[in-house]
Amino acid sequence: TQLLEQSPQFLSIQEGENLTVYCNSSSVFSSLQWYRQEPGEGPVLLVTVVTGGEVKKLKRLTFQFGDARKDSSLHITAAQPGDTGLYxxxxxxxxxxxxxxxxxGTxxxxxx
Amino acid sequence: DAGITQSPRHKVTETGTPVTLRCHQTENHRYMYWYRQDPGHGLRLIHYSYGVKDTDKGEVSDGYSVSRSKTEDFLLTLESATSSQTSVYFCAISGGLAGTDTQYFGPGTRLTVL
Known part of the structure; x- marks a missing residue:
């Protein structure tokens, strides 16, 4: 059984703040995707990372895949109310x- | 938006009754999936299909069956619903390229079993 942890579980911030959420495991992955889900809707793909150490940017969102492909992070700069959702x-x-x-999810x- | 619809969108039923949820796609994607989403558990795979009449079990398949008689439709059946099956059910589709393919999700079905 894969053990996959996302942290933090909940995060409440003010508009304009920066934040980072994490996805960690002891297993190696061939790729990793990040989705965002808004209330009452299905998840929507934000990004796919494939190579260890890869960094991808999507406007104010920065995604990083760990060097060993066991973990990933999502950093949001200057958060806006429209970023609200489940990641x-x-x-x-x-x-x-x-x-x-x-x-x-976070x-x-x-x-x- | 990918063309995925789910029906019904909401359903309330009683314990012991059979329930069938339908997922319909207009994208001609090979793979289709059924997930359930519960607080504290996230999204968990119930069953998936990799072609017409080709299905396999996911992580939480007990109490559920599926059928795919044509590319565009994937049915999820609860033969005898239980309260533990109260959940939000999502269908997803993908093109099937291993490694990086995107899953497109439907809007979900909220099922309540009393």
């Missing part, structure tokens, strides 16, 4: 049939 990491285990596993609330 899910979804790694794909090495040698798996191809299915993703999902973390429990619930972010950005107050104006």
């Amino acid at each position: 899910l990491c979804a790694p794909r285990p090495v040698g798996s049939q191809g299915n993703l596993i999902f973390g429990k 619930k972010l609330s950005v107050k104006p």
Whole structure:
């Protein structure tokens, strides 16, 4: 059984603050995806990282895949209320049939 | 947005009754998935399909069955619903390229078993 931890579970910040959320495991992954889910909707893909050490930027969001491909982080600069949502990491285990596993998520609330 | 619909969107039923949830896609994607989402557990895979009539179990398949008789439809059946199956159910589809493919999710079905 894969042990996948996302932290923090909950985060409430003011507009304009920076934040980082983490996705950690003891297992190596072939790739990792980050999704955002808004209330009442399904998750939507933000990014896929594949190479150890890879950094990808999506406007104010910066995603990093750990060198050993066991962990990842999502950093948001100058958070806005529109960033509010549940952030899910979804790694794909090495040698798996191809299915993703999902973390429990970080619930972010950005107050104006 | 990927063309995925789920029906019904909300359902309240009683313990012991059969329930079928439908996922319909217009994208001709090969892979289809059923997940359940519960507080404290995140998204957990119930069953998935890698082609017409080709299905396999996920992490939490007990009490659920699926069928895929055509590419566009993937049905999830609870033969005899229990209160522990109260959850939000999401269908997802993907093109099937190993390693980096995106999963597109439907809007979800909120099921309450009384």
